[in-house]
Amino acid sequence: MSKAKVAPDLSVMFAGKIYSPNPFWLASAPPTNCGEQVMRAFDAGWGGAVWKTLGEPITNVSSRYSSVDWNGQRMMGLNNIELITDRPLDVNLREISEVKKRYPRHAVIVSLMVESKREAWHTIVQQAEDAGADGLELNFGCPHGMSERGMGSAVGQVPEYAEMITAWVKEKARTPVLVKLTPNITDIRTVARAAKRGGADGLSAINTINSITGIDLQTLVPRPNVDGKSSHGGYCGPAVKPIALNMVQQVQSDAESCLPLSGIGGISDWRDAAEFFLLGCGTVQVCTAAMRYGYRIVEDMTDGLANWMAEKGFANIAAFQGLSLANVKEWKNLNLNYKVVARIHEEKCIGCELCYTACWDGAHQCIHLDRVSESGNGHTTPATYEARSRAAIAVTPIPKLDGGMSERVGAEPYATPLARIPRVDESECVGCNLCMLVCPVENCITMERIDIGLPPQSWEQRSALGIPVKVQH
Amino acid sequence: MALSDGHAGRSEHALLQVRPEVAERFAEVHPPLGAVAALAEANRCLYCFDAPCAAACPTHIDVPRFIKKISQDNLRGSALTILDANILGASCARVCPVEVLCEGACVFHRYNQEPIHIGLLQRHAMDAFFQDGAVLPKKSSTEHTGRVACIGAGPASLACAAELRLRGHGVKIFERQELPGGLNTHGVAEYKLRAVDSLREIEMIRALGVEFAFGDEIRGEAALAQLDKDYDVIFIGVGLGEMRRLSISGEQLSDVRNALEFIAGYKTGGNVRVGRRVVVVGAGNTAIDAARAAKRLGAEEVHLLYRRGSRQMAAFEFEYEDAKREGVLFHWHTQPTAIHATESGEGIAAVECRRVKENESGSSAMEFLAGSAFRIPCEMVITAIGQSPLLELLKSLRGVKLEDGRVQVERATGRTANAKYFAGGDCVNGGREVVDAVADGKRAAVAIASVLEKANVRGSHVQS
Numbered sequence: 001m002s003k004a005k006v007a008p009d010l011s012v013m014f015a016g017k018i019y020s021p022n023p024f025w026l027a028s029a030p031p032t033n034c035g036e037q038v039m040r041a042f043d044a045g046w047g048g049a050v051w052k053t054l055g056e057p058i059t060n061v062s063s064r065y066s067s068v069d070w071n072g073q074r075m076m077g078l079n080n081i082e083l084i085t086d087r088p089l090d091v092n093l094r095e096i097s098e099v100k101k102r103y104p105r106h107a108v109i110v111s112l113m114v115e116s117k118r119e120a121w122h123t124i125v126q127q128a129e130d131a132g133a134d135g136l137e138l139n140f141g142c143p144h145g146m147s148e149r150g151m152g153s154a155v156g157q158v159p160e161y162a163e164m165i166t167a168w169v170k171e172k173a174r175t176p177v178l179v180k181l182t183p184n185i186t187d188i189r190t191v192a193r194a195a196k197r198g199g200a201d202g203l204s205a206i207n208t209i210n211s212i213t214g215i216d217l218q219t220l221v222p223r224p225n226v227d228g229k230s231s232h233g234g235y236c237g238p239a240v241k242p243i244a245l246n247m248v249q250q251v252q253s254d255a256e257s258c259l260p261l262s263g264i265g266g267i268s269d270w271r272d273a274a275e276f277f278l279l280g281c282g283t284v285q286v287c288t289a290a291m292r293y294g295y296r297i298v299e300d301m302t303d304g305l306a307n308w309m310a311e312k313g314f315a316n317i318a319a320f321q322g323l324s325l326a327n328v329k330e331w332k333n334l335n336l337n338y339k340v341v342a343r344i345h346e347e348k349c350i351g352c353e354l355c356y357t358a359c360w361d362g363a364h365q366c367i368h369l370d371r372v373s374e375s376g377n378g379h380t381t382p383a384t385y386e387a388r389s390r391a392a393i394a395v396t397p398i399p400k401l402d403g404g405m406s407e408r409v410g411a412e413p414y415a416t417p418l419a420r421i422p423r424v425d426e427s428e429c430v431g432c433n434l435c436m437l438v439c440p441v442e443n444c445i446t447m448e449r450i451d452i453g454l455p456p457q458s459w460e461q462r463s464a465l466g467i468p469v470k471v472q473h
Numbered sequence: 474m475a476l477s478d479g480h481a482g483r484s485e486h487a488l489l490q491v492r493p494e495v496a497e498r499f500a501e502v503h504p505p506l507g508a509v510a511a512l513a514e515a516n517r518c519l520y521c522f523d524a525p526c527a528a529a530c531p532t533h534i535d536v537p538r539f540i541k542k543i544s545q546d547n548l549r550g551s552a553l554t555i556l557d558a559n560i561l562g563a564s565c566a567r568v569c570p571v572e573v574l575c576e577g578a579c580v581f582h583r584y585n586q587e588p589i590h591i592g593l594l595q596r597h598a599m600d601a602f603f604q605d606g607a608v609l610p611k612k613s614s615t616e617h618t619g620r621v622a623c624i625g626a627g628p629a630s631l632a633c634a635a636e637l638r639l640r641g642h643g644v645k646i647f648e649r650q651e652l653p654g655g656l657n658t659h660g661v662a663e664y665k666l667r668a669v670d671s672l673r674e675i676e677m678i679r680a681l682g683v684e685f686a687f688g689d690e691i692r693g694e695a696a697l698a699q700l701d702k703d704y705d706v707i708f709i710g711v712g713l714g715e716m717r718r719l720s721i722s723g724e725q726l727s728d729v730r731n732a733l734e735f736i737a738g739y740k741t742g743g744n745v746r747v748g749r750r751v752v753v754v755g756a757g758n759t760a761i762d763a764a765r766a767a768k769r770l771g772a773e774e775v776h777l778l779y780r781r782g783s784r785q786m787a788a789f790e791f792e793y794e795d796a797k798r799e800g801v802l803f804h805w806h807t808q809p810t811a812i813h814a815t816e817s818g819e820g821i822a823a824v825e826c827r828r829v830k831e832n833e834s835g836s837s838a839m840e841f842l843a844g845s846a847f848r849i850p851c852e853m854v855i856t857a858i859g860q861s862p863l864l865e866l867l868k869s870l871r872g873v874k875l876e877d878g879r880v881q882v883e884r885a886t887g888r889t890a891n892a893k894y895f896a897g898g899d900c901v902n903g904g905r906e907v908v909d910a911v912a913d914g915k916r917a918a919v920a921i922a923s924v925l926e927k928a929n930v931r932g933s934h935v936q937s
Contacts, residue, residue, distance in 0.1 A: 071516050071544070072512060072513055072515075072516030072544070350580040350581070350583040350584045351521075351525065351580050351583065352519045352521040352522070352580045353521055353522035353523055354519065354520070354521065354522060356522055357522035369523075382522065382523075385522075385523045386523055389523050389527065389528045389533070390533050392528065392533075393531075393884055393885065393912075394528060394529055394530065394531045394533070394912075395531055395902065395905060395909050395912075396531060396570060396573060396574060396905045396906040396908065396909050397573055398787070398904075398905055399787070400757075400787045401902070401903050401904070401905065415583045416580075416583055420525070440519055440584070441584060
C-alpha cells in the first residue's frame with residue numbers, strides 16, 4: 001500500500017451533520033461535568049464532548065467509584081454509582097452555550113435523560129438545542145440508580161419504550177439524535193433496531209456493564225462502600241473493551257440496526273480506537289482513560305492514529321472505517337482445513353517453561369521437556385520434573401572447594417540450557433495459541449501454518465456434503 | 474523467653490541491646506523492601522514452572538510459590554512456604570550469596586532484565602512472620618519416643634533439630650559456646666545479619682521444644698561414649714575448627730587476631746577496638762567481612778593481602794566489589810613474611826611482605842620475587858586464611874569415617890559410616906554457606922526420622 005503523501009485528515013462529519021476536528025470525544029461522564037472542564041479538554045486536543053447527562057434533579061452518594069486492579073496494575077476496570085449531573089439545569093445550559101461560542105468547531109453533544117413523558121422530552125430537547133448542542137445523545141443505558149426510577153437502562157432494556165421515546169425526541173429535534181445502548185441485555189440489536197425504527201440518526205455503544213467489582217475482605221462490604229453498604233454499578237475501562245467490540249460488531253453487521261455509531265468501551269489509546277473504527281464506528285468516546293490520566297492522553301490518540309494511518313495509506317477515517325467487519329464470520333464459516341502449529345524459537349527462549357505447564361494443564365499435552373533427557377514418549381508428567389528437581393542435591397558453587405570453576409559439560413547451543421527449552425510435538429499440536437499467549441517473550445513462540453493439502457472447507461460446507469465429522473481428541 | 478536453659482548459657486537479654494556504635498556503623502547492606510516495593514517486585518515474577526531459582530537453592534525453597542503469595546497478600550502462607558523448605562529462611566534471606574544461587578538462576582538474566590530480588594522478598598515475608606509472633610504449625614501430632622543429640626548449635630544442627638521436632642521427635646543440641654547459632658550468630662558480618670536476628674530465629678526453634686545445653690564441650694572419649702549411650706541417633710554439626718595460622722614471626726603479638734575472633738568480638742563480645750591501620754591476610758569471604766568490619770569500626774586504612782591474584786580469590790565477586798567500594802586496598806600476589814613489633818615490644822609496627830611470582834598453574838608452591846620486600850605500617854593484623862577441621866573431635870567418633878578432614882556421608886541422607894551417626898554442614902562440605910548447612914541438616918532429619926519411626930515400629934534400637 002502506498003504511503004499517504006499528506007498528513008491524514010482526522011476530521012469527521014458524524015451522522016451527516018456533526019463536524020468534529022478529530023474522532024475522539026469525551027463520553028458523557030465526570031470529565032464533561034462542566035464548561036470549564038470541556039474547554040480545557042478541547043484545548044488539550046479532544047475533538048468533541050458529550051455533556052454529562054442533563055435531566056431530573058438528583059443527589060449523589062459518597063463514595064462512588066471502585067476498581068479492579070490486576071497483578072499490580074491499577075484500574076483494569078472501573079465501576080461507578082454516580083448518577084447524572086447534579087448541577088442546576090440552567091447552569092449547564094448557560095455553560096453549553098458559552099462553550100459553543102468559544103469553540104464553534106468542536107462537537108458538543110448533550111446527553112439527556114428525563115422521565116418517560118413526551119412533554120418532558122420535548123422540553124429538554126428544546127433547551128439543549130437552544131443552548132447550541134450539535135447533537136443529542138439519549139441516555140438509555142445508565143444501569144444504576146436512574147433505572148430504579150424508570151429511566152436509563154430501564155428504557156434501554158425495553159425496545160418498545162426506546163422506540164417510543166426516540167420518536168418523541170425526533171418530533172422535536174433539529175440536530176442528530178443518537179441513542180446510547182445498554183449492554184445489559186440479551187441481544188443489543190433488539191434495542192438498536194428499535195432506535196432505528198424510532199428514527200434515530202445514530203447510536204452510541206456501549207454504556208457501562210452491571211457490576212460488583214469486589215468485596216472488602218476485612219469488612220465484608222462490597223466496593224464502593226456507602227456507609228457500610230454498596231450497590232451494583234456500571235463497569236468500564238480496559239476490561240470491557242472486548243465486550244464492547246463484540247457488541248459494536250453485532251450492531252454494525254445487522255442491517256436493521258446499522259446506523260452511524262460512536263464507539264465506547266475501554267478505549268485507552270489510538271490502537272483501541274482504530275479497532276472500533278475498523279468495526280464501523282465513526283467516532284469513539286473515552287472516559288476511564290481520561291479519568292485516570294487526564295485530558296492530555298488525547299495527544300497520543302491523535303498522533304498515534306495519524307502515524308498508523310499514514311503508514312497504512314489511509315487518508316481519512318472513512319478510508320478504513322468498517323474494513324474488519326468482513327473478517328468477522330460466524331464460526332460455521334471458518335475454514336476447518338486451516339492448520340497452524342506452535343513453533344518455539346530456541347534462541348529467544350528464556351526457559352520459564354510457562355508454555356509447558358499451560359499446554360499440559362490448560363491445553364493438549366503436546367509440549368515436552370525432552371530435548372536432552374528423554375525419548376519423547378510424551379508420558380513424563382509435570383509432577384515428575386518437579387519431583388526430580390526437589391530430589392536433586394544443589395550446593396552453593398565455591399570454586400575453591402569445587403576444584404576451579406565448574407565447566408559446563410558439552411557446549412550449549414543457546415543461551416538457555418537445552419534441557420529447559422520446551423519442544424512442541426507438531427503432530428499433536430492443535431494450534432490453539434495458548435503457549436504463544438502465555439510466553440513472556442515477544443515472538444519467541446510463533447504460530448506457523450502447516451499445509452495439510454486440502455482445500456478450504458467450513459463446517460457448513462462439510463455438513464452439507466454429509467462427510468463424517470472427524471472426532472478431535 | 475530465654476534461650477539458655479539454666480546453666481552456662483548467657484542471658485539473651487544482654488544481646489538484645491545492640492550496641493549503638495555497632496548498630497550505627499553496621500547499617501544493613503540490603504535494607505528491607507517496603508510493602509509497596511515488595512508487591513511491585515513480587516508482581517514482576519513470571520512464576521516459572523520447575524523454576525531454576527528453586528532448583529539452584531540448596532534447600533529448594535519453592536521461590537515462585539512464596540513470591541506469588543506475597544503478591545496475593547498471603548504473607549503468612551508465603552513465610553510458611555519458605556520455612557517448610559528452610560527453617561532458617563530469615564537468616565538465609567540476609568546472608569545467602571543470592572547472586573550465585575537463586576537470583577543468579579533467574580530467567581530474567583536471559584531477558585535483559587534485573588533478576589527478581591528473591592532475597593529481599595524472602596526477607597519481606599519472614600519479617601512479617603516474626604512480627605506476627607513466629608508461630609509454626611507442627612507437622613505431626615504424634616510424640617515419638619526416640620531421642621536425638623545434635624552436636625554443635627550452628628545452622629546444620631538447628632535445621633536438623635527443627636525438622637525432627639516438627640515431626641514429633643525429641644532433640645537436644647549441645648553447644649560449647651554460650652550462645653547458639655554458630656557462625657550465624659558469631660561469624661556473619663553484622664551488616665548482613667545481626668546477632669539479635671539470628672537469636673530471634675533460634676528462639677522460634679527452641680519454642681518448638683528443641684532443648685539446648687551450652688558450654689558442654691563434647692570432647693574426649695568418655696563424653697562421647699556417654700552421648701552414644703544416652704541417645705538413639707547423633708547428628709554431627711560441629712562445623713570447622715580453629716582458623717589456620719600464618720606461622721610467621723610476630724604472630725604471637727596480641728594485636729594479631731583471627732578474623733572469626735575479630736568478627737565475634739564486635740558482634741557478641743562487646744569488643745569494637747580496631748587499629749588505625751589494619752592488614753587483613755587472605756581473600757575469602759571471611760577476609761572481606763573482616764576488612765569491611767575494620768573499616769566500619771573506624772580503621773583509616775585497611776590493606777588486604779593475598780598471595781595469588783584476583784582471579785583466584787575465593788571471595789564472591791560481589792563481595793570484592795563491595796569491599797573496594799568501601800575503600801579496602803587489595804594487594805595481590807603479596808605474602809606476609811613477618812610481623813614487626815613496636816619498640817616497646819607490645820604493639821605491632823608493620824607487616825613485612827614480599828611479592829609472589831604469578832603462578833597460573835594453580836599449584837600452591839610460592840616463589841618470591843627478588844628484592845620485593847616491603848613493609849606496610851599497621852597497628853593490627855587480622856588473619857583469614859581458612860579454618861582447619863576439628864580433627865581431634867571427629868576422629869574420636871566411633872566408626873565415623875573422614876576424608877581430607879571431612880566427615881564422609883551418604884549425600885542424600887547425611888548418614889555416616891556409622892548408621893547411628895549423621896552429619897552435615899561445614900564439617901561435611903568443607904565450609905560452604907548457611908543454606909548448604911540447612912539443606913544438609915534437613916536431609917539428615919528426614920532420614921533420621923524415618924530410621925527412628927521404623928525402629929519404633931519394630932521396638933528396636935538403631936544399630937550402630
